[in-house]
Amino acid sequence: MPAILAYLVRRLVILVLSLLVAAVVLFVLLRLLPGDPANALLGVGATDAQIAAARAQLGSDQPLAAQFADFLGKLARFDLGQSFVSKTDVLPEIGRRLSVTLPLTIGGFVLAIAIALPLGILAAVKSGRRTDGAISTISQLGIAIPVFWLGILLITLFAVNLRIFPSGGFPLKGWSEVGPAALSMVLPVATVALVIAASLLRYVRSATLDVLGSDYLRTARALGSGYATAVVRHGIRNGAVPVISILGIELATSFLGAVTVEKVYALPGLGSMLLLAISQRDYPDVQGVLFVSTLLVLLIGFLADLAQRLIDPRLREQAHTS
Numbered sequence: 029m030p031a032i033l034a035y036l037v038r039r040l041v042i043l044v045l046s047l048l049v050a051a052v053v054l055f056v057l058l059r060l061l062p063g064d065p066a067n068a069l070l071g072v073g074a075t076d077a078q079i080a081a082a083r084a085q086l087g088s089d090q091p092l093a094a095q096f097a098d099f100l101g102k103l104a105r106f107d108l109g110q111s112f113v114s115k116t117d118v119l120p121e122i123g124r125r126l127s128v129t130l131p132l133t134i135g136g137f138v139l140a141i142a143i144a145l146p147l148g149i150l151a152a153v154k155s156g157r158r159t160d161g162a163i164s165t166i167s168q169l170g171i172a173i174p175v176f177w178l179g180i181l182l183i184t185l186f187a188v189n190l191r192i193f194p195s196g197g198f199p200l201k202g203w204s205e206v207g208p209a210a211l212s213m214v215l216p217v218a219t220v221a222l223v224i225a226a227s228l229l230r231y232v233r234s235a236t237l238d239v240l241g242s243d244y245l246r247t248a249r250a251l252g253s254g255y256a257t258a259v260v261r262h263g264i265r266n267g268a269v270p271v272i273s274i275l276g277i278e279l280a281t282s283f284l285g286a287v288t289v290e291k292v293y294a295l296p297g298l299g300s301m302l303l304l305a306i307s308q309r310d311y312p313d314v315q316g317v318l319f320v321s322t323l324l325v326l327l328i329g330f331l332a333d334l335a336q337r338l339i340d341p342r343l344r345e346q347a348h349t350s
Contacts, residue, residue, distance in 0.1 A: 039333065043326055050322040051103060054315055055096055065112050065309040086112055088311075099315070108319070109312035111305075118316035122298065126320075127202060129290070129297035131213060133283045136220025140278070143225040148232025155237060163229070170226025175285065179219045179292035186215060196294040216293045220286065224278050231274045272339065276332025280325040 066082035083089040087098065102109055108118035151163040187195035193214050199205040287299030298317050305313030
């Protein structure tokens with residue numbers, strides 16, 4: 029137990045250090061971009077005096093070291109600042125936007141697993157046959173199709189032609205209107221799910237093939253275990269370890285890729301907030317969205333790593349000896 033706790037402490041320290049490095053990189057890169065937030069705030073025709081006053085109000089006239097110290101101090105208090113343009117607090121706005129982005133990402137991810145797991149296992153069991161070839165072909169097509177094109181295709185089919193689902197948008201009252209909100213998320217979730225499932229299916233098939241051809245599975249069957257029993261008792265756990273790692277990567281990728289899906293379906297999530305903030309040079313909004321996104325991606329990797337060690341005793345032994 030002390031070794032496991034030591035491992036957890038090390039991983040948490042790495043997580044905190046990664047967040048600190050991410051904060052430094054975000055701060056520096058945003059200040060290196062051309063343009064001035066004061067000009068974006070005032071618009072064309074502003075005088076030098078107005079620009080100087082806007083810089084003083086925004087704090088962009090301060091030395092970079094002072095701006096960075098203020099940024100880190102606010103982060104330590106869980107304060108992401110205030111938008112230059114809307115004058116609203118960044119953290120509550122991100123929370124409101126996450127109520128759209130998280131259901132989109134998690135819903136698409138869960139649906140992708142429900143699609144990829146049975147099809148990937150079926151393709152492995154039927155390896156070399158027509159079923160395997162058909163599933164692999166569909167997977168390759170899914171990987172090749174751009175996500176925005178897939179979204180447009182689903183809109184054309186189910187919103188324009190069949191008129192079953194709305195083509196985009198989200199209720200102004202959010203999830204307080206459960207029915208319309210859920211209906212507006214069907215096509216976006218399906219878009220995310222199909223993109224993830226196409227990629228995930230290949231890894232499930234590969235992991236299942238490794239299990240079916242493994243020595244320990246043949247040994248279990250030689251000792252008297254039935255095929256299904258041997259697969260359930262010995263195969264699932266061993267096959268799940270590499271798949272969990274891929275699941276973590278796919279979940280993080282789908283969260284970051286939600287920007288494109290939100291744009292296609294006009295959803296008021298983190299993606300639209302980030303794009304608008306970039307166009308307006310709204311540093312607090314950009315920093316806030318990117319920092320929260322980085323935090324969520326790092327947490328996903330952290331949880332996937334822990335899940336692997338809970339499933340695979342060999343990794344737990346490495347944690348004890350390292």
